[in-house]
Amino acid sequence: MSKEGERSSIGVSVERKLPDPIETQVTERMRLQVHTEPDSQDAAIAAIQNAGGKVLASYDTLVIADVPxxxxxxxxxxxxxRLVNEFVSPEPHGNPKPNIRHTDVDLKIQESSIPERNNLPQTEGREIIGADVLQEQGITGAGTTVAVLDVAPFNVDNEQYSEQVIATIGAEEGDSLFDFAYRQPGGHGDACADILSVIAPDAELILVDHRLLDGGVIEALDILETEFPEVDVVSYSVGFLPDFRIDGLDPISLRIAEFTENTNAVFVNSAGNSAAVEEAFLFDPELGPISLPQENGDAYDSKGDAVFNENNLLEFDANFTENLDFPTRLPVETFADVTSTAANGSTSNIGWIIVHWDAEPEIDDQVYEARVYQTPEADNPVETSRTANPWETIVVRSEWFEGETTVTMDVEEDTWVVKEVVGEADIAPTNEPNPRLSFPDGQRITIRNEAWDEHPLEFQDRNGETLLSQETEGRLETVDLIDWQQDNEEVAFTITSDLSAELASYVSTKDEGRIAGSAESAQALPIYVEVEEIDADENHHFDVWGQFDNVNIPTPFATDERTVGIPALSQDSSLLSVGAVQAVDLGDAEGQANTAFNLTSGELKSYSSQGPTQDGRRGIDLAGPSNVSTNARGAVDKIPLGALAFNGTSAAAPHIAGAASLLYQAASETLFTQETESELLSPGEADEVTATVGAEVITSPGEYVINVITNDDEIQGHLTVNE
Known part of the structure; x- marks a missing residue:
């Protein structure tokens, strides 16, 4: 934590861990991402090594190292x-209008060599993007090499693509880690490779689970560039926490740009699932709408020049019609279970809040401080961060969401009535008959049942089975984290993931269910972000990003714009940033709107990240089909609403990567020539394949779907995006 007037080169995540005896006893070494000063990498590496650290990977201003x-x-x-933070692994991105003129030439296509895989579930995107027609005429990705990078497992036994795999990076058959990374059915990498193989069934595949590599994606690219320089396409459905600059010149994006320049490969990256979904749920016929969190992303956008009050505090609602009760405190909620890892009194990191402003990263002259409070009225922050970059990262801890609330209940006229609520949580309205009780995750709840002798209180699940009871023994009363305590009229318990998953109702056990009401768990109470201007003389645009347990943080003023992730926001012209559209028409569920899935084919997925980027670029190049069938995950029509099919921009990206593979084969066989507006796909000097996303700005990038054929079904080998 920075002291008043001081700057620190230690990020808050490291600063907080050092004095904590629990954390320091967990491990003697910590994996760090070290941000160096410009042109100072060698000196920074020397400092790391002098401290007994081991450098795992480095590029530009980033060094990944294990340090005592x-x-x-x-x-x-x-x-x-400049800055030191604990290393955070990137996350998968899933549970444009180009026009290339071309000249047709005589086709010399051999008999199709599509593998006989028709008995397996296959992505509907094969027909949507026109790959089926190209395959029938012999364009199957033959002679091309595609690397699929991921941080979740593949399955080399998947019949869809098993015969296409020529290498696995980091582990080979027989290694102790091979089954962990490369033989896990239904994994994220498995589904991505599955889609790619359906689009390009004769492409050679290199699988890379870079969790096995100490240096992560940087080391993965080093290996690919050295050992497989012939790689034509890389498919990457993964994004990084924006704990870097977000103008496309971060070290990860720069390393990818060098890789594509050295290999002439195209790098296809999912844009992210970070657009602002106001309400996301799956409709279950029995349970009704079930809330579904979306993935990490942008939670707040200041909509231009920020406004600061007389105390130099950012007014978050200044550019919006809606007003916050406390304009300088932005409420941040979380869907994460804040108790599941807080066992035995220890504390736990459950997420991150990152505040960005659009100052020049190399120049340390626009200084702000970010703070987090437990309540909007609190005088003292639970964490403060002021470093030497135009962003501040605060690691969120589980105990910030914990608290105590006491509820006094009684029975009046054969109904339960809440008489008083004292504490942090708004559990229920008072003096209403049988009110719904809503218990925030992480809270310690005490209930005083003034009628306990004649009306013992019991909490039940959806089937009426006893969870917690003043009269009998409930099956969750022995769970350590719940810590059920009973003393006559008073009971106490903690809202945990176990209890949240099953809690449905409360009853009086001596009244045969006549005196009863509903009970539920709720999101943890918000925490509040504050930003103070310390030393800045320019107007800045602010973004607040957050990640909790791989989901985004819902706040007021959440936006779809400015949500493209790293490295999809790269400025590299050979990197394609891919959004997502609904592949097939599944309709609505019982008339319920379902904003999480957008079940009408061709619709932009509401979660699909959108531009512009911080530096003003559109941010999205193409969009591909999502919510599709795979052999890895199953067929869409066999799953209610396709909810468990492969969804997200993660599914869209391998469709585009597969299409690029088809184009590489077409170019290498000199099947066509074309004129281009801008260069995006470049297999080499000769027979160059290119694509354009058009000069005009696309305001709704996800409205377009990739297509690689013309209406007359002749092979054109060009990349077109149709309205």
Whole structure:
């Protein structure tokens, strides 16, 4: 935590861990991402090594290293080091209008060599993007090499693509980690490779689960560039926490740009699932709408020049018609279970809040401080961050969402009535008959049942089975984290994931269910973000990003815009950023709107990240089909609403990567020539395949779907996006 007037090169995540005896006893070494000063990488690496650290990967201003915890402060004192944070692994991105003129030539196509896989579930995107017609005429990706990078497992036994795999990076058959990374049915990587193989069934596949590589994606690219320089396409349905600059010049994006330049490969990246979904749910015929969180992403956008009050505090609602009760405190909620990892009194990191402003990263002269409070009225923050970058990262801890609330209940005229609520949570209205009780996750609840002798209180699940009871023994009363305590009229318990998943109602056990009401768990109470201007003389645009347990943080003023992730926002012209559209028409469920899935074919998925980027680029190049069938996950029509089919921009990206593979084959066989507006796909100097996303700005990028054929079904080998 920074002291008043001081700047620190130690990020808050490291600063907080060092004094904590629980955390420092967990491990003697910590994996860090070290941000260096510009042109100071060698000196920073020397400081890391002098501190006993091991450098795992490095590029530009980023060094990934394992460092002894006891030596981190010493290391961070180096003038070459700007910021130190705990390393955060990237996350998968799933549970444009180009026009290329071309000249037709005589086709010399051999008999189709499509593998006999028709008995397996296949993505509907094969027909949507026209790959089926190309395959029938011999364009199957033959002679091309595609690398599929991921941070979730593949399955080399998947019949859809098993015969196409030529290499697995980080582990080979027989290695102890091979089954963990490359033999897991239904994994994220499995589904991505599955889709790609259906689009390009004769492409050679290199599978890379870079969790196995200490240096992550940087090391993966190093290996590919050295050992497989012939790679034509990379498919990457993964994104990083925006704990970097977000103008497309972050170290990850720059390394990808160097890779594509050195290999002439195209890099296809999912844009992210971070657009602002106001309400996301799956409709279950029995349970009704079930809330579904979306993935990490942008939670707040200041909509231009920020407004600060007389105390130099950012007014979050200044550019909006809606007003916050506390304009300088932005409420941040979480869907994460804040109790599941907080066992035995220890604390736990459950997420991150990152505040960005659009100052020049290399120049440390626009200084703001970010703070987090437990309540909007609190005087003292639970965490503060002021470093030497135009972004601040605060690691969120489970105990911030914990608290105590006491509820006094009684029975009046054969109904339950809440007489009083004291504490942090608004459990229920008072003096209403049988009110719905809503218990926030992480709260310690005490209930005083003034009628307990004649009307013992019991909490039940949806089947009427006893969970917690003043009269009998409930099956969750022995769960340590719930910590059920009973003392005559008073009972106490903690709202945990176990209880949240099953809690449905409360009853009086001596009244045969006549005196009863509904009960539920709720999101954890919000925490509040504050931003103070310390030393800045320019107007800035602010974004607040957050990630909790791989879901985004809902706040007021959440936006669809400015949500493209790293590295999809790269400025590299050979990287394609891919949004998602609904593949097939599944209709609505019982008339319920379902904003999470957009079940009408061709619709932009409401979660699909959108531009512009911080530096003003459109941010999305193409969109591909999503919510599709795969052999890895199953067929859409066999799953209610397709809810468990492969969804997300993760599913869209391998469709585009597969299409690029088809184009590479077409170009290598000199099947056509074309004129282009801008270069995006470049297999080499000769027989170059290119594509354009058009000069005009596409305001709704997800309205377009990739297509690789013309209406007369002749092979054109060009990349077209149709309205």
């Amino acid at each position: 915890v006891a030596n981190i402060r010493e290391m961070a004192g180096s003038d070459a080091i």
